[in-house]
Amino acid sequence: MLVRKVPVFVPASPWGLRLPQKFLFLLFLSGLVTLCFGALFLLPNSSRLKRLFLAHRTQQPGLEVVAEVAGHPLAREQESPPNPAPAVPAPGEGDASSQASTRRRKVWLRRTHPTGTREMATVARSSGSTALRPQEGGIPFSFDFNAFRSRLRHPVLGTRADESKEPQSLVRAQREKIKEMMQFAWQSYKLYAMGKNELRPLTKDGYEGNMFGGLSGATIIDSLDTLYLMELQEEFQEAKAWVEENFHLNVSGEASLFEVNIRYIGGLLSAFYLTGEEVFRTKAIKLGEKLLPAFNTPTGIPKGVVNFKSGSNRSWGWAMAGSSSILAEFGSLHLEFLHLTELSGNQVFAEKVRNIRKVLRKINKPFGLYPNFLSPVSGNWMQHHVSVGGLGDSFYEYLIKSWLMSAKTDVEAKDMYYEALEAIETYLLNVSPGGLTYIAEWRGGILDHKMGHLACFSGGMIALGAEDAKEEKRAHYRELAAQITKTCHESYARSDTKLGPEAFWFNSGREAVATQLSESYYILRPEVVESYMYLWRQTHDPIYREWGWEVVMALEKYCRTEAGFSGIQDVYSSIPNHDNKQQTFFLAETLKYLYLLFSEDDMLSLEDWVFNTEAHPLPVNHSDSSSRAGGRL
């Protein structure tokens, strides 16, 4: 073994320095260099310099964002540090100029929201003007939040005309009751499951599930806008603080593109548009980037599952043996992705969904119908199963809502919607011997005479679209919407709990009831009250509030537990067997639609907002399209 002898002394260098001294000198030098370079990053407003050092610059702002954020693997994975310092201090905490700007904003808010006083307080306190410019660690693209808000036709929360007229009205008390339910659902979640995706109210713990790729806090993000809308300000601040401090995107599991999009992206986008809080915009865009690998397929039709770590994608194993993408999944991205482009300047999001539209436009449709399974490789339908319930539902919803969100400029979406509706009417619509109108499911020409609970959203959708149909069809669609909604109400009314089953049939004399236990459950779903809300807004027929109130009473009686709300396993048993799950959509959708049903029409006015399929409000594009970021909303 060779043993090296340690020298007794080190010879001096030509400058008279010994080795330890040289080492110290070098250490000092490298420290100095690090300090200078670090200053570049620490100095305020260094984002321009950072750009110079960290990315290729391009001339087009949109592409700049692609190069810097989407294209850079590190940037894609990177997260803002937890608990970032607020860019604008809260009123009273900042310097004179920021206080002046807060004052200016309050004046502006007073002008644009003359009677929405509480909403004004929330927006002013929470955001100041943070959304007006990019922040450190944020997205290098500015969105003019003030201009956006000034284009809305109504105060976001309405004028509360009813409150000033009848402060003690029954409707107000009903609304307050629904607010209390939301508060209870939130408090229970907070107490037993804060940060987890869902609350399990019986076991009093949290549940992560496997749909979100390791992302947490689905209930929090799904609840943000409902809390805001109900003016549960303390709870909203708790939710926001969690997003700021604990909502991390550097996760590495497999996620459902659809679920992450409708719940997380939808929830964050709405929270941003309601409050102007930069954190929601930044996280929505960064999360949107993590979904993009799902689109890496020969046709550009995304696969259902994306791996956040490897960026690989796959179809669900149950979707024609892993060969198909699902219509409702790839067809329910349009609204959110256009808003991601709008808020980031990054064209990639809009391009992805426009390509989906192009493929669907071109492909041959059997009898004008859209089957539920499509190969993302060949672009061919894989099975002729058509449904307005599960697997198909929100595709149709997003067509009519794309038209409405574009301020009625996306004519292609409108045409596709009415053509699809015609085909559905011709081949799927039925009236039972007992006189109930329902939309059946179609399997290559053979009908299953059943409707899923999910399909009950269609009453609301058809009502929403009725006004823009050809004149001779308008009254017909209004009536059709009312009839379908009535059928869905029957599915509730014919159960012992007055809650509806997961699926109900129209067979052999039994109508609008489930025929087996495996279809008799109710998991706090929103679709029926969603339709009540749209029908109420369209007709003001008091029956919809009556029916909505029946649901409130039933939820209280059969689904409320000591520690939150739970689904039940059999709507035909008045002794509830709870499923131990408080679904995130109960807070995002069911309670929100109920609350809106008992509110004035100008609260989240349909002139200004469309609801994504998870009930997250996204704004209608009222602006001149030439001034937009190019998302053509």
Ligand code: DMJ
């Ligand atoms: C929600 O996540 C959405 O409404 C989706 O479109 C369908 N299912 C649930 C609620 O039932």
